[in-house]
Amino acid sequence: MGLWVNKEEQMSFIKYDLAKIVEEGHELKQITRIINFKPIALRFKEILKDLGRKGYGLKLGIKALFLQFYYDLSDRQLKKRLRYDLSFRWFCGLTIDDEVPDHSYFCRIRKRLGTERVGEIFRKIKKRAKKAEILRGVFSFVDSGQIKTKETIWEERDKVLKAEEETLNNKNVDKYSADKDARFGCKGKNKFWFGYKRHVSVDMGSGLIDKIAVTPANVTDQAGLKHVCPDGGMVFADKQYCCKQAQITLKFNGCHSGAILKNNMKNKNKDKDRWIAKMRAPFEMVFSKMSKRARYRGLAKVQMQAFWEAIVFNVRRLIVINSPPLFAGA
Numbered sequence: 001m002g003l004w005v006n007k008e009e010q011m012s013f014i015k016y017d018l019a020k021i022v023e024e025g026h027e028l029k030q031i032t033r034i035i036n037f038k039p040i041a042l043r044f045k046e047i048l049k050d051l052g053r054k055g056y057g058l059k060l061g062i063k064a065l066f067l068q069f070y071y072d073l074s075d076r077q078l079k080k081r082l083r084y085d086l087s088f089r090w091f092c093g094l095t096i097d098d099e100v101p102d103h104s105y106f107c108r109i110r111k112r113l114g115t116e117r118v119g120e121i122f123r124k125i126k127k128r129a130k131k132a133e134i135l136r137g138v139f140s141f142v143d144s145g146q147i148k149t150k151e152t153i154w155e156e157r158d159k160v161l162k163a164e165e166e167t168l169n170n171k172n173v174d175k176y177s178a179d180k181d182a183r184f185g186c187k188g189k190n191k192f193w194f195g196y197k198r199h200v201s202v203d204m205g206s207g208l209i210d211k212i213a214v215t216p217a218n219v220t221d222q223a224g225l226k227h228v229c230p231d232g233g234m235v236f237a238d239k240q241y242c243c244k245q246a247q248i249t250l251k252f253n254g255c256h257s258g259a260i261l262k263n264n265m266k267n268k269n270k271d272k273d274r275w276i277a278k279m280r281a282p283f284e285m286v287f288s289k290m291s292k293r294a295r296y297r298g299l300a301k302v303q304m305q306a307f308w309e310a311i312v313f314n315v316r317r318l319i320v321i322n323s324p325p326l327f328a329g330a
Helices: 007-012 027-034 037-043 058-070 075-084 086-092 103-131 154-164 221-228 244-252 270-288 299-320
Strands: 139-148 183-187 191-203 209-216 233-237 255-259
Touching: 027 086, 027 299, 037 058, 037 103, 058 075, 058 086, 058 103, 058 299, 075 086, 075 103, 103 209, 103 299, 139 221, 139 270, 191 221, 191 270, 191 299, 209 221, 209 299, 221 244, 233 270, 244 255, 255 270
Parallel strands: 139 233, 233 255
Antiparallel strands: 139 191, 183 191, 191 209
């Protein structure tokens, strides 16, 4: 007498090796070759409590948040990709049968990690890149870009604009805006936006982001330089950084100024400034790779967003330059 086995029951005994299913050239496999998330997760093991009903752990959470910013996903989109994308499951250490965390888990782990810990992850990867002599800091590119905040309703935005239209002094923002830290900024004479400003320093030798900081949009470029000024070397920058405040900051940090001079300055050298502009041009793409919209409200949370975007940018750059493993043996 034959033994009949239900097809679904028979399939449940098959074990799939996701490491073999995900092709060797996949970008997520290239990332794991360079970055080991285990020592990063161990560094913050004190926040492991209440991270999920199933005990998903911190390493899965950090990897999931990395994927969220790498592919620009919402919490619900991230959950969906983890459920159906085998490469996502493999990257996060899930088997094909494991239950996927609920979207609320990603919100909880963001709160648990906080801005400072995400910043530490960014600095840890950067430190390893320096140790491997990838990031050298001889020549640096400095600039800023806008981050526009989201307003809950159009009427709210219109109230803010009406209150500010005459002075743009940001005194009425707290009364009308849902984001109390956001401010009006201006680029040029008539390009206004409401939100924040991202200040970035890029190592020109490797193309890696060395420092990143977020300020309210009304903070000038030269005032924000103190947050991202490199520790020595030559700094290439635009006309916003040729003024006195920026020059003092550069000298204080032992940097040589490579800022383009304004047309009315005595020492203006057009040939030199054209050369500086040519040197800076390839690094302008840093801002094109980052979101111009704030995912969250509040300066601290937008800074966390900037850290994650910088981590993703640097990892992508490390893949392009074929970096050796940064956490070998860790």
